[in-house]
Amino acid sequence: MNVSKFGKKIAVQSGIGQLMDDLGAARCQERDVLMLGGGNPAHIPEVARCLRQSMAALLRDGDRFERAIGSYDPPEGSAEFIQAVAGLLRGRFGWDIGPQNIALTSGSQLAFFILFNLFAGDYEDGTKKKILFPLLPEYIGYCDVGLACDLFTARKPRIEHLDEHTFKYHIDFERLDIAEDIGAICVSRPTNPTGNVLTNSELERLSDLASAKGVPLIVDNAYGMPFPNIVFADAEPLWNENTIVCMSLSKLGLPGARTGIVIARREVIEMVARVNAVMSLAPGGVGPAILTDLVRSGRILELGREVIRPFYERKMREVVQQIHESFEGVDYRLHQPEGAFFVWLWFPNLPITSQQLYERLKQRNVLVVPGHYFFPGLTEPWSHTNECLRVNYAQDSQVVAAGIHIIAEEVKRAYAAGGALRL
């Protein structure tokens, strides 16, 4: 079918589209597929119970349910929920914000579409600006949200080798020039796909650089603090007038509610709300309605601290041990897992590409995400992009263990066929 340039740009198969297709297919045939791809959070029984109780309370409480489903919210989203989030961030973390600093979106994915296209692309003065990712690899979901072509630029990381099999990416500040064509800087913290958590000083330095250049720093906090709080490293959240923090209800267990939260200076929030009105009239109200009391009471923080973070930290330790056992004899490297629920594996000089590895694993009913999708904005060739794999460890332990076992078999086979390993 003949479609517009917009259609050709956005309605073709993309990395994120492939990933969501895989997720959907796996959901239909749950029994056979070891689903270690996608970004689905775990179904944590205690969280599910808590959300169920919230929903039951909503149903019992006068006409709150009818209001949540029966009326459009304003374009910036549910006033009650926004008030509760502002109160929590102000009261517990001292952020100098009020409701005027918050807008909701239908999932935080939409927030990135809005923000990236607000700050990058063609400007009225004839200049063209880009979003800078200062630390690759970075989230696959950013790759295709640009309406203009060539919307991103990025920097390769400095690699710190922590031990024989563990490494950590750092921002290479030596090579981080913020040129005139940068419209905004963006980082995910914790980082999807690596589980990296930018150190406090890296984040502060980035914030200072952005302020000095007068461009916003966008911090994708989908896995971060204060909720869902899937952070195992020592890290502080950061907000200031020049920072745009994006949060989400998805990773704490509500991806179906499609609720993102943008926290920024007032003029940014007004723009996000206006785009909401055009794109979807208003964000959905059901997720906010379920969560409002949990946020207002601060119970959401306990849930993060006492249930969600320990749950994922336990799973992280399990998967790391399985990796060390299963990959013995292979030159594998694991990014130090400091947050989110992914492990990022690097196989130096792998004789096949990560896409080929993905296909071989898919044949064996193991779904992962090949590494090359996580380098938005990289223009120079870099073999590293084809040597990595992202594995989601949120699923049941047996599923993760079985998947890791098969990944190790396929990696060993690939190295052996390339002459790099004797089986």
Ligand SMILES: Cc1ncc(COP(=O)(O)O)c(C=O)c1O
């Ligand atoms: C780093 C990151 N940001 C944003 C999103 C988008 O999440 P949602 O649209 O469900 O809020 C995801 C989802 O996987 C993610 O991993």
